[in-house]
Amino acid sequence: MASSSLPGPPQAPPPASAKVKVKTTWPTIPPNTDRKPIRTERLLLRPITATDVEAIYQLRTQPEVMLWTLLGTVDKDVDESRAFIERFLSPKDLKTFNFAVVYLGDDDKSENADGVLIGTAGVHKILPESGWAEAGYMFRKEYWNKGLATEAMRALTKAWWALARTEIELEVDAASVEKRGEKSEGGVMQVPEILTALIETSNIGSQRVLEKAGFKEYKTWTEPDSRAGFEGRTATLVLFLLEAPDS
Ligand SMILES: CC(C)(COP(=O)(O)OP(=O)(O)OC[C@H]1O[C@@H](n2cnc3c(N)ncnc32)[C@H](O)[C@@H]1OP(=O)(O)O)[C@@H](O)C(=O)NCCC(=O)NCCS
Known part of the structure; x- marks a missing residue:
């Protein structure tokens, strides 16, 4: 997320959202070692590894990319990029479903094509404001506006909904339920x-x-606004939802 509106006085945090307890489903997230890479027309989405740190550092030192994160600023050194990666490595891989996005080009359709890591995409956290899982992505600026993030997210969400699921009870943002016409009886x-x-x-x-x-x-x-350099300003945030297929 990011960017801000006009400068203004600091504001109090918004009131906590109303919560409601629901019965729903939740995926069993496989460890990185058991995940099959996801192949699309031009991309390979594969589990993030510790050896991706240099490529992730390259991504996370592009100011145009990091402007749109909660921090709003680039990683100051490779250790910060390593800390980012560790959120998706074992044992935390069981709570997240985040992938390195590798660009294979428009021509090479072979499974073993070499490629360059251009971004990350996946489910990177459980969103405290909503109780639901949150998807996110970031791509190197040289690769913007080629339809690649859309291609990655379509494949990623398909893989997410294909995971095995169990029934759970969850406390979620009431608006996420009411806006879908669900009524408590x-x-x-x-x-x-x-x-x-x-x-x-x-x-x-x-x-x-x-x-x-x-x-x-x-x-x-x-x-x-939570970002460095935007102190005293406000940010207007928008939550989106994607319903499970056939729901
Ligand atoms: C957001 C981001 C992932 C988009 O990646 P991408 O590969 O360029 O996305 P796509 O090409 O699939 O789609 C981008 C669409 O936005 C449109 N777009 C981009 N900038 C725009 C602008 N300023 N005004 C209007 N449309 C714009 C493109 O035209 C395209 O739409 P179209 O296919 O209808 O023409 C990439 O810009 C990025 O990494 N940004 C920094 C990090 C970030 O913002 N992450 C998301 C945080 S919520």
């Missing part, structure tokens, strides 16, 4: 699982990616 309501994504309202490119991957906007609010 006493007891805990059963709702189809969703995947969410959070953007800053001026991140038009990211918004387009979500729309093209089938996500729908469901909630907007303004809060103090």
Whole structure:
């Protein structure tokens, strides 16, 4: 997420969202070692490894990319990139479903084609504001506006929904349920699982990616901008949701 509106006085954080307990499903996320790489027309999505640190550092030192993250600033050294990667390595891989995105080019369709790591895409956390899983992505600026993030997200969400699932009870943002026409009739309501994504309202490119991957906007609010260099400003955030297929 990121970018800001006009400078203004610091504001209090927004009031906590109303929560509701629901019955839904949750995936069993396989460890990196058991994940099959996901092949698309031009990309390979494969588990992130510790040896990706240099390539991730290259990605995360592009100011144009990092502007749109919660931090808003580039990694100051390779150790910060290593800390980022560790969020997706064992044993944390069981809680996240994030991938290195490798560009294989438009021509080489072989499974073993060499490629360059151009970004990351996947489910990188459970979003505290909503209770649901959150998807995210970032791509090297040289590769923007070629449809690659959309290609990655379509494949990633397909793989996400294909994971085995179990029934769980979850406390989620009430708006994520009400906006889908679900009504509580006493007891805990059963709702189809969703995947969410959070953007800053001026991140038009990211918004387009979500729309093209089938996500729908469901909630907007303004809060103090969290990014370095944007102190005293506000950011307007938009939550998107993607419903499980056939729900
Ligand atoms: C957001 C990001 C992943 C998009 O990647 P990408 O590979 O360029 O995305 P795609 O090419 O699949 O789609 C981008 C779409 O946005 C459109 N777009 C991009 N910038 C735009 C702008 N300023 N105004 C209007 N449309 C814009 C493109 O035209 C394209 O839409 P189209 O296919 O309808 O023409 C990439 O810009 C990025 O990594 N940004 C920095 C990190 C980031 O913002 N991550 C997401 C945080 S929520």
